[in-house]
Amino acid sequence: MGSETRVFTLSQVSEHNHSKDCWLIIGGKVYNVTKFLEDHPGGDEVLLSATGKDATDDFEDVGHSSSARAMMDELYVGEIDTSTIPSKTKYTPPKQPHYNQDKTSEFIIKLLQFLVPLIILGVAVGIRFYTKSSA
Structure with a gap:
């Protein structure tokens, strides 16, 4: 008799979000990391802050060792219902004003309102110096 895989929703996993009961979602799988909190090299705050969301990117960005990945098998509790995880919103740049x-x-x-008076002033000063120097 094989044991049946349990499937959890994001809200179910999110309820396990404190130091006495902490679950994470990594790679579509749910892990109970409660007994590992004290031993986690990055500290328990890192794990606690990753609850209630898909922590796959956080996990991968750090670059965990193969022994850390092997340890995860012991903490496995089931799968996540991926339809309950909000899809990542892609960055869309703010709309630029339409070129008018x-x-x-x-x-x-x-x-022109700025330059024309300056040009007139320049010409007047130029004429003044020119007429003074030739007289």
Whole structure:
């Protein structure tokens, strides 16, 4: 008689979220890491903070040893119902304002309103120096 695999929902796993009862989801499998909390090299806070979500990425990012992976077999309690895990939202950049052709002409007008008086002033100063130096 083979033992039947238990399947848990994310909310069921999330209830096991403290130092006396801590479960994690890694690679679609549910692990009861309660007895390992004190021995975890990264500290128990790391494990406790990973409850209530899929901790696969956190686990893989750290780069656990093969002995750590083998130890997980002893902590295995079942599978996660993946339909209960919210799908990861992909990063979508904020919408950029649509390029408005009309704004370009507004910018040119403002630029000209600034530059034209400067050009007139420059020409006037140039004429003044030119007429003074030739007299």
